[in-house]
Amino acid sequence: MKSGTLRFALIAAVAVGALQVPWLVPAITAQVTFLWLMVLFALSWDIMGGQMGYNSFGNIVFFGVGAYVCAVIQRDTGLTYFPALAAGVALAALAAVALALVLGPAILALRGHYFAIGTLGLGIAFADGAAGWSFIGAGSGMVVPVFPGSPGTRQMVFYYAMLALALATLLLLRWLYARPFGLALNAIRDDEDKAEALGLRTTRYKILAWCVSAFFLGMAGALAGNLVGFIDPRELAFASSTFGVWMVVMAILGGRGTLYGPVIGAVLFHVTQELFWTYLLGWQRVALGMLIVLIVVFFPDGILGALPAHRREPGHGDAGSLLS
Template sequence: MSGAAKWTAVLGGGALVLAAPFLAPAFVTQLAFLWLMIVFAQTWDLMGGQLGYNSFGNIFFFGIGVYACAVLQRDAGLSYYEGLFAGLALAGVLAAASAAFLGLGILGLRGHYFAIGTLGLGIAGGEIAAGTPYLGAGSGIVPPLFPGELQARGLFFYFAFAALTLATFFTLRWLYTTRFGLALNAIRDDEDKAEAMGLHTTRLKTLAWSLSAFFLGIAGGLAGNLIGFVDPRDVAFAGATFGVWMILMAILGGKGTLWGPVIGAVIFHVTQELFWTYLLGWQRVALGLLIVVIVVFFPQGILGALKERYPDRFARRDAA
């Protein structure tokens, strides 16, 4: 693609992002959740695709962000916007710090041992939150109300999620071109050889998990305010929904690629919304069938299938 074509695509995409909530005002909330799904898929792929460590516990960091932001907004006595932005900063920092602390132990495990080790994180987080009165226990927390009209609220969170998604995307895009990104791929391809070459693999894995958790924590803080109610098991630590979806979206689009998680998130979210609209009562059955189709027919994802079908085109693009 020429330079002019790239700039045309960038400007066209930017215009679409800005215009989407005004072109489809009835779907602003769904569009905001679409940005959230993209963040889910991108942050999971940093570990599962680029690093080769399939984590089932990333929802834990999302839940930490949800509660950190909601509790600070509730107790700090700040205005809505001051409390929100302070809460988002705290959410990102706490989530990243939790990943750094846990990673030093859990990331010493490999393969299915790591996957099993992370599986209980989200469940444990939900049970701890549900049993802690300070966090609302099983009754949950209601974040402060947005100080504006409903339409303004939708637009605010749409653009907040869009900004977070773009920040995540371009941060990862830059990261994958650095030596750090190459080190992550080396660990994925052969961790023993990477260690033999002098790489501190546990330290690198922990840094990657912390970066993923940072963006997930901020996403959690925004999501809690957008939903308007924080339930410990169904919102904050929703491993059976959000925790599974982030894995499926990355797999559907293509693990270990920059655009694969984005494509997978868009297709999955749109399909899910159609199920909820036209298959009410059977939507979970249809979603289960979709999951089976993804695993059976797209084991390498959409981009992986395209690379197998058109290897010459992708080889020329990668070389460029």
């Protein structure tokens, strides 16, 4: 069996199994829902950090903006729950993309450590801004409208919504990476100055990549806010010290710059984290911190990055071919 066919069969098997989770193991549906969120975090970060070589610590901004935009739409439009949720998710994605377009030209003009520090500052600034804005609850947080059905139905609805979003992210990125867009990102990562000298409009591709990441993170924030039921500016919306760091760690663990590496890293990281929270209560953050250190020290290229056959996903091609 060809590797592409085998990969497709494996993805299909995982998808079919994932569809059965709420029915077969309802007790862990909430945990698996957050697993799909972690997968989306890792995939969306890898667009910039892996494919393009820009280590962003500010992607959490788009997640938080999406959460608040959706909650405000649900609270203030007067629509019933599901129409308001649909409108909120759509507007959350648009708001996140609009923010990426506004911030992109200035932030993406930075490179290397300056870019990383600048994006880290974005997360902190937005968290403090949200904590001081009474319209969205300020530091007290914001309560999301109550789901109209039973708790079991609510859990199932958001499980399938998050699963669909994670799968859509994976499939769209697979398609994009197989196009000139993917080659352009790799060219920027390999040598941005050379890419510019040979005519590649690097700024346009950098902003576009950030917008793609923002699009999915905005929708993820909208769904996560409703899943949790309460939006705290620092603990959920703009949680730079947790979600913002985890998305980087998960991509590195699985192998950044690959398509399936971030997925593998997200699964391993989330499962390990759940085990820590179950069996090391009271020491779970210490164990998680040590895990992050071990990942960075012993898996700098990730699990897939350590395997020569998987260092470049099929369809990525050679960045040099785009510049020749």
